[in-house]
Amino acid sequence: MTDQNILDFSSVQAILTTESVEAHASEIHGVLTGLICAGYAFEGDDYLGMVNDMLNNSEGLPKKVKVIVKALFGQLWQDILDDSYSFQLMLPDDDDTIVERGNALGVWVQGFNLGFGLQQNKATVLSEDVKEVLNDFVEIANLSDEMEEDEDTEQAFFEISEYVRISALLCFTELGLLPEDKNKSETLH
Secondary structure, X not given: OOOHHHHOHHHHHHHHHHOOOOOOHHHHHHXXXXXXXXXXXXXXXXXXXXXXXXXXXXXXOOXXXXXXXXXXXXXXXXXXXXXXXXXXXXXXXXXXXXXXXXHHHHHHHHXXXXXXXXXXXXXXXXXXXXXXXXXXXXXXXXXXXOOOOOHHHHHHHHXXXXXXXXXXXXHHHHHOOOOXXXXXXXXXX
């Protein structure tokens, strides 16, 4: 189930809907990205509990949802660490309306802010760049649903989503923790 095709927006959203989990795929992706970009360790394993708590699901996540969240977590790490910048936001396809895509971007950013806040240590000093990103993300989360289906709106959406993508990577560059290299932890004698 970790096939790349399963990890697109429509497939993840379909699993959430089929399993009666009231969540948006973009939001879950945003939360996981926010956790990772704020310094969540690759070796950490309580992110499933955080997602479950976020969904306020007293019964626990259904098995298929756990599998997909684990797959998303692994794919995010792979994409964020990729030197070719393969990391992408999980948003609906260009075939969907600009209103749907704009709403998903707002939900993704809200999720990122939530994940970032859950992970962020209050003692950590944030750079001015990261503070600016977080402030911008608050503004982006409040984008209006009243969007025109025209070329200017499409261009603005593309620019904003690209800014969000690059800004998330900036946060990871400043605060993210690289996975431990087991070979480096061995001491030389």
